[in-house]
Amino acid sequence: MDDIRAVIFDLDGTLVDHAGSATKGLETWLPELGATLTDDLLAAWFAAEETHFPAWRAREVTFAEQRRRRLRDFLPLIDSPVGDDAELDAVFAGYLRHYEAAWTCFDDVKETLDAMSHLAVTTAVLTNGADEQQHAKLKAVGLAGRCAHVFTAESLGAAKPDPSTYRHVCEALKINVHNALHVGDSYALDVEAPRRAGLRAVHLDRDGVGPIEEPARIRSLHELPALLGTRA
Numbered sequence: 001m002d003d004i005r006a007v008i009f010d011l012d013g014t015l016v017d018h019a020g021s022a023t024k025g026l027e028t029w030l031p032e033l034g035a036t037l038t039d040d041l042l043a044a045w046f047a048a049e050e051t052h053f054p055a056w057r058a059r060e061v062t063f064a065e066q067r068r069r070r071l072r073d074f075l076p077l078i079d080s081p082v083g084d085d086a087e088l089d090a091v092f093a094g095y096l097r098h099y100e101a102a103w104t105c106f107d108d109v110k111e112t113l114d115a116m117s118h119l120a121v122t123t124a125v126l127t128n129g130a131d132e133q134q135h136a137k138l139k140a141v142g143l144a145g146r147c148a149h150v151f152t153a154e155s156l157g158a159a160k161p162d163p164s165t166y167r168h169v170c171e172a173l174k175i176n177v178h179n180a181l182h183v184g185d186s187y188a189l190d191v192e193a194p195r196r197a198g199l200r201a202v203h204l205d206r207d208g209v210g211p212i213e214e215p216a217r218i219r220s221l222h223e224l225p226a227l228l229g230t231r232a
Contacts, residue, residue: 004121004200004228005175008166009147010184011127014204014221015109016137019046025099032094035078048073053128057159063130067092105141106206112221113146119228124149126169126182128159128189149173161193170199183224187211202227 012018026045027037035041048070056066068088075082075091082088116123125147127134131154138144151169153159160166170177177198184190184204191201191214202216202224211217218224 003179004181005179006122006124006170006173006181007116007224007228008124008126008169008180008182008194008199010182010186010190010204011125011129011134011137013185013206014106014183014190015125015143016103016105016141021102021104022046022049022099024102025095028102029095029098030078033078033080033091035080041074041077044077045070045074057128057153063154064089100136100140103137103140105143106221108221109143110146112224113143115225119225121228122149122173122175123147124151124169124173126151126160126165128153130154160189161196163193163197166194166197166199181228183221187214191216 009015022045023037023042026042030037030041051073052061052066052069055061055069056063061069064085068085071088071092072082080091083091113123123146125134125138127150129137129152131152134152135144135150138146138150149169149172151165151172153165156165156168158164158168166180166182167177170180173180178200180199182190182194182199182201184201185206187203191203194201200216202218203214204221205214205217205219208219216227218227
């Protein structure tokens with residue numbers, strides 16, 4: 001690991017269990033709307049997020065608007081009225097309370113960060129989320145200050161997979177891109193894109209979805225400290 005000077009972590013799906021938190025949030029929120037969470041509704045919720053969040057990431061809509069668009073897709077599935085913007089904002093605020101109450105980090109995160117604190121590397125977070133929410137999330141799960149730097153798409157003015165995001169982080173850390181290791185759960189955003197920007201990358205494949213042939217692939221963050229001795 002002599003030439004790795006910084007490890008840059010993705011946040012949601014890597015340090016914080018976004019999917020688990022969202023699922024718990026839906027379980028407790030939907031009854032307020034007279035509905036019960038089913039597998040189909042859960043899939044529809046995440047499909048709406050996957051469809052509309054990239055529009056905010058690309059600076060095509062506001063953060064609030066991507067939330068409204070998600071509700072416009074989802075609410076008809078539970079026979080709930082789709083109101084105007086203000087009404088949609090109020091509905092989403094109801095979900096948000098339950099989602100935030102369910103925020104949690106993965107079990108392997110704090111031990112891994114403890115182990116890495118003894119290594120001669122800087123740690124940082126690079127997330128596509130909004131600045132205020134992501135900082136609040138880190139604080140809520142006990143990770144505030146555990147990584148030396150936190151960079152968000154909002155603060156950088158660009159989002160992954162834009163190569164500039166990874167390079168701007170390296171510039172801020174005052175390191176060469178080749179001395180940075182990006183770690184995350186999305187193969188496209190956290191492995192392929194940072195490699196195109198010149199960084200090295202490790203795929204955190206918690207669910208075993210692959211690609212299996214990826215040589216720099218781990219199933220748990222517990223594997224990361226040992227892997228830092230290899231070229232990724």
